[in-house]
Amino acid sequence: MPKKILIIDDDPVVVNYLKAVFSDNGYATCSASSSMEGLETVKAEKPDLICLDLQMPGEWGPRFYRKLRKDKELKDTPVIVVSGIDGDHAVKDAVAFVKKPFDPEKLVGIVKNTIG
């Protein structure tokens, strides 16, 4: 079974982009357009990795991240931050920070190193 990646970004164009990149590299994907929706999707889909944007309407990415880390079952899910703003301080132990605009090969490389 392919590994599953959850994409959380409020911009549908970016979601499409990431979905295409990951599925082209043999991963399954699911997506959410807000923090709230993201939490529900994590619980329902149990992804192997999460791609998280920081600046979104409503709740920002870091808050999603804190809620995720509080959940015992989900707290070990690796998170890659993909964002246009500097958020190193906001999400402490993310696997990587990828700045928009990003190089898709590099991103896939990080994903491969993390979940194979």
Place this chain on the structure above:
Amino acid sequence: MLVDDEEGIRKVLGISLSDSGYTVFTAQSGEEALDIFRRENPAIVLTDIKMPGMDGIKLLRALKQENPDTEVIMITGHGDMDLAIKSLKYQAIDFVTKPINEDVLEIALNRAHEKIRMRQQLREYTENLESLVREKSAKLIEIERQVAVGQAVEGLSAAMRDMAVDLEGGLTYFNEMPCFVSIHSPELKVIAVNPLYRDRLGDKVGHDSWEVYEGKTGTKANCPAAETYNSGIGVRARATVKTASGDKAPVMVNTAPIRNQNGDVELVVEISADLAEVKRLQEELDRSQQRYQQLFDEVPCYISVQDRQFRLTAANRRFTEDFDTEYGAFCYEVYKHRNEPCPNCPVMKTFEDGQSHQTEMVVTSKAGERYNVLIWTAPLRNSAGEVTHVMEMSTNITQIRQLQDNLSSLGLKISSISHGIKGLLTGLDGGMYLVESGFNKDKPERVQKGWEDIKTIVGRIRKLVHNILFFAKERELKPTRIAGLNFAEDVAATVENRLKASGINFVRDFDDSVGMLRIDAGVLRLALINILENALDACLEDQTQNKHKIGFRVGQDAGQVIFEISDNGIGMDQETCEKLFTLFFSTKGNKGTGLGLFIAAKIVDQHGGKISVESKRGRGSTFKVSIPNIEPESAKTKENIE
């Protein structure tokens, strides 16, 4: 004085301090403490740090400013070490922590006593020293003075002696004078003249004393020398002299008799000042005084002169123009409409140390406008070298400050926009990736999707660029007359296709009676399109239903043309509505720049109109723009200039 907001501490500590022999005043707040302090002037103040209102640190600073000799002991709660250390920085003598240990308190009090005692001793020494110095220097000055007087008397008498004995030698004293000086013999002959006399009136040595004078003065009996010999006392008179070149010049003549040892008048000294010269000098003096006055009035600064009580004693024209100046009014009243001197007053500092000081302040003019001013002070001293007044020069730097604000908002803008651009680039990358990989894998639906994404992003880029261009350039309105309905139709047509493509029902509701408008159509259109596009986004984001509708109503009401744009999208909460029109406020995450509605509001404002919004979360929003259908004042003047 003991200051604490807790009654228990005031009571217990108050009693134990009274027992130790102190007279104790208590206060329950910083403000009360200051009142008591001004009345009683206690030497030692014990104050809690944490109090509602004016806290201990503020109180400490106020006390130290009013009387630096006051010793202040801070009472701190457990773990307020930072505050305690901060208070030491502001020159508290010590601090004690709660709960208060009597021994610790005693040590702190002793320390305060020690400091007060030392300061008193130091002051006594200094004062003794000062009075000693004063005494000695007074003596020295007295001796100096006597010596100087002695020398002057000696010099004068020597001069007189020389003159009497040796006329040639005596004359050198007159050579430098800007007057005609001559010496006359009892035979009424000129026996010596100074160079100026020779230059202007001719070398009259050996001639008759009256020869240079015109009219009655120019006769043997009435010339000043003759009168002096006759009366034995000096003469002072106006007369007219004939110059060597044949001109006539008015002069003021003074004579003095010089007597021999028998008391007889032996010689007469005649000194004449050229009145034209005197007048010329006086005019020059007046002119330079006037120049100074002009300079004082015209320099591009506010200049005022203040005494030790900060009362205005002089002010230049610019100052009087912008501020209410009544001589004797207080600077802080005139400048800041305050009732007491400002903290950090540079004038006060200059009085204290005699140095020039500089500071920046915000002052309020008599018209109520606020100016940022840069203030320089300079001491004015009396002849004894004491600073009696301070001159204050303030340069109005409001415009520089505004420019600075603009620059910093520009910086903010650039960072906000650069974030937006990163999002757009990512989107373009995404679209290109889909198109490219779609072609490679021969998946036309993927190419199609990628192309749609690219179109979306290009649309966003276009909007961003428009907004930036509008924002970057402050353009003047160029209003033209346009039929209101034509304008509305044009706006509607611009967005209609896009709305329909997104499956949204676009409803026009135009009132036919709307007449002509005077607007800058291109600019106002941008504002309305920004609002319509927001309505579109609000509908697209709302996934609770799929029957979305955007209404565009145009009507009129009380001299205003109303444009109303309503949607049934996601809506906004109260807080969002309030911030909506501020710069860089965006609810759209990566997709927004926070420019659109800010610019819309600005445009409406330029047209002399109003913009408002009503919205509820989950219920949609209604934006209302009203534009006066007479032309706006600003537009009128702009057009007249053109």
